[in-house]
Amino acid sequence: MDSRRPCVVIVGAGFGGLAAAKSLKRAPVDVVVVDRENYHLFQPLVYQVAMAELAGTDISASIRAVLSKQRNTRVLLGEVTGIDLDRRQIATQDGAIDYDYLIVAGGTRPNYFGKDGWDRIAPSPKGLDAALEIRRRVLFAFEEAEALANDSSLRRRLLEFVIVGGGPTGVEFAGALAELSRRGLARDFRRIDPSSAKVHIVEGGPHLLAGFPEDLSRRAAEQLAGLGVIIHTGQRVTELDANGVTLSGGDRLDAATIIWAAGVKTVALADMLPGPHDRDGRVPVQPDLSIPGHPEAFVIGDMAHFEQEGKALPGLSPVAMQEGRAVARSIVRTLRGEAREPFRYFDKGMLATIGRSRAVGVVGRVHFSGFIAWAVWAVVHIFYLIGFRNRLFVALQWLWSWLTQNHAARIITGLEHPLPSLQQRLQASEPTPRALSS
Secondary structure (H helix, E strand, O other): OOOOOOEEEEEOOOHHHHHHHHHOOOOOOEEEEEEOOOEEEOHHHHHHHHOOOOOHHHHEEEHHHHOOOOOOEEEEEOOEEEEEOOOOEEEEOOEEEEOOEEEEOOOEEEOOOOOOOHHHHOOOOOOHHHHHHHHHHHHHHHHHHHHOOOOHHHHHHHOEEEEEOOOHHHHHHHHHHHHHHHHHOOOOOOOOOHHHOEEEEEEOOOOOOOOOOHHHHHHHHHHHHHOOOEEEEOOOEEEEEOOEEEEOOOOEEEOOEEEEOOOEEEOHHHHHOOOOOOOOOOEEOOOOOEEOOEEEEEEOHHHEEOEEOOEEOOOOHHHHHHHHHHHHHHHHHHHOOOOOOOOOOOOOOEEEEEEOOEEEEEEOOEEEEOHHHHHHHHHHHHHHOOOHHHHHHHHHHHHHHHHHOOOOOOOOOOOOOOOOOHHHHHHHHOOOOOOOOO
16 A cells, blocks of 8 residues: 555445445545444344344455455454544544545434333344344243143243334244244144244334335235234334333333344444434434535435435445445545535335335335336345355345245354243243241
């Protein structure tokens, strides 16, 4: 790397950060990619790791390996602890890094809306570790139900699952969990019937998939209902504990396993940047995606609040990738002395899968659902996976799963830190008897 060339620091190697780094491959700059993980994760398929459909290595790739052929790029494993826009410097636990241009693409984290402790009870599928923890809890629930098959009350609670949030992530989880119980585990147990498991999805809005056209939302609900998923719309979770949830309508859903898919907010990195942020913590940016007053610093992806046609762009991977490429072009144009072009997002459509041969999609004015939508969804996701190995392995695994209805990754990890049994949780939730006064 040439110290005389401008240095571009990219914080975060998600979809946006990687797209920016790759687009700068032949630019006359040195690129430094900083991430607290050493791998890029294909977040849209994390739910399939949690539902034992895929292994974690199938949807992740080493950042160093992905960028190994870029001679102008180096990768640093580290946590960014501070950003000084005036000094053009970021701080990490290993020291400061100076930059000429900065691209912040830190992504998001689960949003529990200020409810302390809910994250320990209801994990959210943001990241590989969280996906493996959800898989552990789901599979452990079936194992414990098998062990307690003679106790109908405990067995029923163990085979009740609640997913909070009816967006694409929640819908995908609900469909995958229903299929896992009805098909994937159908022949694995002797004392219980896995297909008797009940999957609930709770959505505060009037319908599922709020960002989709209403007719597709309705079709998604119909397809979920066909899998046996119980849908609760217009209801919010007001109380949540280790034994279930209470809804705003007063209903109580007793469940041993709760999955949180109700919302996200920006990572703490956003708090290091100046100016007012929106309610989700996103940073408002200029038409070229730069921070107001700092044309050398950009925010992209889920951290950026960018409005187009009066609406903020959603936190989707295509948005992040297009923004990453646009920022790279802006840096190159600036180095050439040319004016920057305003960013314009090209909407290629939206897709959400609901299960085997079930999905909904919209491209322009065309709405489609069922097997065709599922096939399009599968092709698109394989295309955007990082690395030929991952594309090949996922395609083969999906083909095998489709033909045999078998989930190959049904392993429970983390047994050195055992989960408390349902009996222990019920005992812990009972009020302590008060001593009688003499």
